[in-house]
Amino acid sequence: MSTPSPSVLNAKQIPVTQLTGIGPRTAVLLNKLGITSLQDLLLHLPYRYEDRTRIHSIAELRTGVTAFVCGRVELAEVVVKTKKSLVCRINDDTGFLYLRFFHFSAAQLQALTPGSWLTAYAEVRLGFAGLEMVHPDYKILASRDEITADEALTPVYALTEGLSQHTLRKAIKHALSWLTQRPELLPDCLPTTLIEAYCYPALIEALNALHAPKSVQAPPTADHPARKRLALEELLAHHLALRQVRQYAKTATAPQLTPPVTVLTAFLDHLPFALTRAQQRVIKEIEHDVSSNKPMLRLVQGDVGSGKTVVAAYTALLALGSGYQVALMAPTELLAEQHFRTFTSWLGDSAFPVVLLTGQNKSKHKETLLQTLAKDSPILVVGTHALFQQSVQFSRLGLIIIDEQHRFGVHQRLALREKAQNTGLKPHQLVMTATPIPRTLAMLQYSDLDISIIDELPPGRIPIVTSVIPSERREEVINRIQHWIDQRRQAYWVCTLIEESELLQCQAAENTALLLAQSLPAVRVGLVHGRMKARDKEHVMQAFKQHELDLLVATTVIEVGVDVPNAGLMIIENPERLGLAQLHQLRGRVGRGQSESFCLLLYQMPLSQLARQRLKILRDSHDGFYIAEQDLQLRGPGDVMGTRQTGQMQFKIADLQQDAELFEFISMLSDHLLRDFPELITPICQRWLEHAGLYAEV
Ligand code: ADP
Ligand code: MG
Numbered sequence: 001m002s003t004p005s006p007s008v009l010n011a012k013q014i015p016v017t018q019l020t021g022i023g024p025r026t027a028v029l030l031n032k033l034g035i036t037s038l039q040d041l042l043l044h045l046p047y048r049y050e051d052r053t054r055i056h057s058i059a060e061l062r063t064g065v066t067a068f069v070c071g072r073v074e075l076a077e078v079v080v081k082t083k084k085s086l087v088c089r090i091n092d093d094t095g096f097l098y099l100r101f102f103h104f105s106a107a108q109l110q111a112l113t114p115g116s117w118l119t120a121y122a123e124v125r126l127g128f129a130g131l132e133m134v135h136p137d138y139k140i141l142a143s144r145d146e147i148t149a150d151e152a153l154t155p156v157y158a159l160t161e162g163l164s165q166h167t168l169r170k171a172i173k174h175a176l177s178w179l180t181q182r183p184e185l186l187p188d189c190l191p192t193t194l195i196e197a198y199c200y201p202a203l204i205e206a207l208n209a210l211h212a213p214k215s216v217q218a219p220p221t222a223d224h225p226a227r228k229r230l231a232l233e234e235l236l237a238h239h240l241a242l243r244q245v246r247q248y249a250k251t252a253t254a255p256q257l258t259p260p261v262t263v264l265t266a267f268l269d270h271l272p273f274a275l276t277r278a279q280q281r282v283i284k285e286i287e288h289d290v291s292s293n294k295p296m297l298r299l300v301q302g303d304v305g306s307g308k309t310v311v312a313a314y315t316a317l318l319a320l321g322s323g324y325q326v327a328l329m330a331p332t333e334l335l336a337e338q339h340f341r342t343f344t345s346w347l348g349d350s351a352f353p354v355v356l357l358t359g360q361n362k363s364k365h366k367e368t369l370l371q372t373l374a375k376d377s378p379i380l381v382v383g384t385h386a387l388f389q390q391s392v393q394f395s396r397l398g399l400i401i402i403d404e405q406h407r408f409g410v411h412q413r414l415a416l417r418e419k420a421q422n423t424g425l426k427p428h429q430l431v432m433t434a435t436p437i438p439r440t441l442a443m444l445q446y447s448d449l450d451i452s453i454i455d456e457l458p459p460g461r462i463p464i465v466t467s468v469i470p471s472e473r474r475e476e477v478i479n480r481i482q483h484w485i486d487q488r489r490q491a492y493w494v495c496t497l498i499e500e501s502e503l504l505q506c507q508a509a510e511n512t513a514l515l516l517a518q519s520l521p522a523v524r525v526g527l528v529h530g531r532m533k534a535r536d537k538e539h540v541m542q543a544f545k546q547h548e549l550d551l552l553v554a555t556t557v558i559e560v561g562v563d564v565p566n567a568g569l570m571i572i573e574n575p576e577r578l579g580l581a582q583l584h585q586l587r588g589r590v591g592r593g594q595s596e597s598f599c600l601l602l603y604q605m606p607l608s609q610l611a612r613q614r615l616k617i618l619r620d621s622h623d624g625f626y627i628a629e630q631d632l633q634l635r636g637p638g639d640v641m642g643t644r645q646t647g648q649m650q651f652k653i654a655d656l657q658q659d660a661e662l663f664e665f666i667s668m669l670s671d672h673l674l675r676d677f678p679e680l681i682t683p684i685c686q687r688w689l690e691h692a693g694l695y696a697e698v
């Protein structure tokens with residue numbers, strides 16, 4: 001992919017500060033939303049709309065309806081009922097309505113002089129003295145003649161603290177008018193034939209339809225062709241970029257990994273168990289890949305507990321036994337440390353060194369380590385993203401293993417492939433994920449990889465009994481923990497929180513740990529969360545593993561990989577806040593021993609119909625693939641434009657749930673584009689991808 005020549009500017013190259021009205025302060029705020037260019041601004045779509053195109057008469061208002069009204073102020077006063085509030089009564093000659101403010105200023109009260117006219121917009125509810133609006137969006141008018149309804153719907157955008165809807169609306173309006181004057185800044189990248197076949201609007205038309213919808217009938221929803229078109233283009237960009245990565249990677253030469261058979265048999269003989277049929281099959285696929293001189297690009301999908309680690313260890317041995325170095329990357333230090341121990345014990349007899357490299361390594365120790373890596377000898381390095389650091393240079397890297405891929409971004413995965421080596425050979429790559437995803441999604445998300453599936457659990461596993469329990473029954477649940485621990489078993493208590501803020505999550509976990517310790521004085525309670533030092537976390541985990549602790553309170557940091565077979569009870573607080581796949585992952589921490597285990601989903605009332613349905617799926621199934629399919633099918637309500645993004649693919653517009661029906665077309669469409677419109681590939685990828693260069697280089 002080449003970068004466009006600087007003379008041909010496009011909207012991605014124009015900083016927002018070039019728009020009138022956007023100063024450095026606003027630019028900083030916009031940056032927090034990931035908006036730095038004109039294009040970013042244009043692609044920041046509203047998530048809902050307000051309709052002020054019609055003025056409702058007060059007489060026609062009903063509770064629950066969001067309405068735009070106008071009226072004359074009859075009175076405004078501060079009242080103290082249960083809470084102090086400013087109440088203003090307006091009248092439009094068809095009836096009266098109260099406006100109520102719990103937060104207000106003296107100036108606000110002052111301005112609401114009886115006799116003046118205002119417009120107000122909010123949801124109507126039943127108050128103490130009749131219908132009311134709480135904290136309406138209102139505007140005081142100079143006179144009655146000033147009352148006008150809007151011509152278009154009002155877009156509502158995701159904001160960041162300090163940025164107002166007003167500022168953002170103005171900025172986007174500006175951006176749209178720039179675009180009208182200079183449409184060449186954002187050329188249409190989809191072929192016209194395609195746009196016509198799907199009845200999609202042209203690009204600029206689509207942006208206008210979404211930011212400034214003219215239609216007064218119904219606001220655009222997630223299914224609006226304008227949004228679908230953008231989502232399709234974005235999905236296509238990701239798919240195409242990954243396909244190019246694959247094409248390019250396959251032209252490279254990789255080391256052929258064909259170690260002496262004795263190395264492998266010794267390993268298998270040393271294992272405390274026999275491999276399942278599924279593990280054997282996947283290992284065969286891997287052996288086949290790495291015995292050729294083309295780099296392997298393989299994803300191993302397998303449900304939690306299906307035994308991916310041993311497959312990774314076997315693959316590592318293929319490289320080590322052939323004289324190459326191996327890098328294994330895990331998403332957390334906890335998991336890296338656990339892998340380090342497992343691999344050390346499994347490979348202990350093989351004479352190949354296993355080392356751990358995390359952000360925590362002491363500098364002296366690290367120095368020796370880096371020197372070892374620079375030498376040619378085969379070695380397995382287990383680590384976290386610290387493996388990315390510039391200072392880490394492998395001299396003979398033959399294999400990269402990435403565990404729990406869903407925790408990494410695509411570009412992180414690609415960056416690791418970049419790791420230079422002196423052999424002139426590209427390393428093979430094995431990617432593992434416990435997040436089973438439907439085939440159509442896998443084709444999109446991992447279009448640079450071949451896929452193997454471990455679809456069988458090791459024998460003797462007893463299914464986890466899952467129950468869905470309202471938080472009112474918390475006491476009962478706590479008693480159950482006591483009873484469980486009396487039987488010398490261990491348990492997890494997982495705290496979740498809707499906020500992105502890790503700090504709040506950790507505080508919640510700390511509080512919960514304190515409360516549980518108070519309610520269960522005889523129980524040894526431990527706590528792990530993401531803000532603890534790695535060493536402290538490790539310490540607690542070790543203590544839990546050695547049964548020096550009975551109950552481990554944790555944030556979702558324990559989602560991945562942790563293995564304590566005696567811990568057969570897990571309570572998940574507020575499970576309704578997490579995705580099904582993530583819940584399934586968490587639940588996978590229990591059910592690792594030889595006796596029955598339990599997972600209690602302690603939900604907060606009230607629970608929406610959809611949330612209820614989702615938890616039921618988790619209760620009734622243990623099949624990660626089925627759960628993932630269902631999660632995808634249970635789309636959220638269609639009236640919101642976007643939902644919070646989770647997972648490793650960060651999209652601006654596309655939504656893995658709302659746009660699931662597009663996946664099937666994507667690979668077909670990309671065939672079509674690669675064949676008939678190769679010149680469009682680069683512009684599409686550059687428009688949508690943050691790290692377009694990375695995709696091009698590897
Ligand atoms: P995951 O796929 O979730 O990474 P792990 O690799 O951690 O699963 O394996 C889960 C547990 O099952 C580990 O304790 C592992 O030693 C054990 N295990 C893996 N393969 C087998 C097998 N074939 N038979 C019995 N136990 C196995
Ligand atoms: Mg694992």
